[in-house]
Amino acid sequence: SAVISQKPSRDICQRGTSLTIQCQVDSQVTMMFWYRQQPGQSLTLIATANQGSEATYESGFVIDKFPISRPNLTFSTLTVSNMSPEDSSIYLCSVRQVYTGELFFGEGSRLTVL
Amino acid sequence: DAKTTQPPSMDCAEGRAANLPCNHSTISGNEYVYWYRQIHSQGPQYIIHGLKNNETNEMASLIITEDRKSSTLILPHATLRDTAVYYCIVRVAEVTYGQNFVFGPGTRLSVLP
Numbered sequence: 001s002a003v004i005s006q007k008p009s010r011d012i013c014q015r016g017t018s019l020t021i022q023c024q025v026d027s028q029v030t031m032m033f034w035y036r037q038q039p040g041q042s043l044t045l046i047a048t049a050n051q052g053s054e055a056t057y058e059s060g061f062v063i064d065k066f067p068i069s070r071p072n073l074t075f076s077t078l079t080v081s082n083m084s085p086e087d088s089s090i091y092l093c094s095v096r097q098v099y100t101g102e103l104f105f106g107e108g109s110r111l112t113v114l
Numbered sequence: 115d116a117k118t119t120q121p122p123s124m125d126c127a128e129g130r131a132a133n134l135p136c137n138h139s140t141i142s143g144n145e146y147v148y149w150y151r152q153i154h155s156q157g158p159q160y161i162i163h164g165l166k167n168n169e170t171n172e173m174a175s176l177i178i179t180e181d182r183k184s185s186t187l188i189l190p191h192a193t194l195r196d197t198a199v200y201y202c203i204v205r206v207a208e209v210t211y212g213q214n215f216v217f218g219p220g221t222r223l224s225v226l227p
Contacts, residue, residue: 033214042220043217045216101163102160103215105158106157108156108157
């Protein structure tokens with residue numbers, strides 16, 4: 001299994017500011033993903049973080065709002081830009097094992113926007 | 115859209131078996147059934163997955179019907195720490211772009227003392 005660390009674990013931010021969430025994996029992985037979980041809701045995939053190229057975004061999510069970097073096979077960042085209270089959510093980084101197909105998650109970053 | 119349906123909530127007495135059902139009537143021949151759970155304020159945790167044979171590990175058992183249109187996750191001796199939201203997901207095992215895990219609302223299991 002992969003060990004995934006996210007920073008920050010939680011933060012309180014002001015409207016209009018931006019926050020970058022970091023995801024570090026203890027081994028090289030091909031596929032990394034970012035999910036959002038709004039209060040009381042299930043998980044929604046934001047994008048697939050591609051190493052060396054632009055992220056692939058799901059419908060309803062755009063690069064200007066959620067820019068993603070993935071400089072290598074063990075690290076990725078998600079930025080939540082120009083935040084509003086509607087962005088208050090848990091943001092989760094996940095990785096997929098190539099051979100078993102299992103998906104592993106970090107503990108999430110709980111963001112509150114005032 | 116999620117390709118599975120689960121009851122929104124279930125209760126189970128501590129020490130008893132918890133049987134969580136999942137319907138996946140449109141499952142394809144190469145799609146596996148995966149189960150995850152999310153304990154409050156934590157990231158989802160992988161439990162088990164299977165294709166057509168029943169599977170068992172240290173956490174749970176997975177029973178898949180012969181026609182593969184439904185399955186049941188069994189926690190043999192539920193404890194209070196098993197209180198969580200349980201997600202049933204179907205998808206291919208191969209890692210391919212464009213085919214991602216889709217999480218439905220899941221089943222909120224409450225283990226009662």
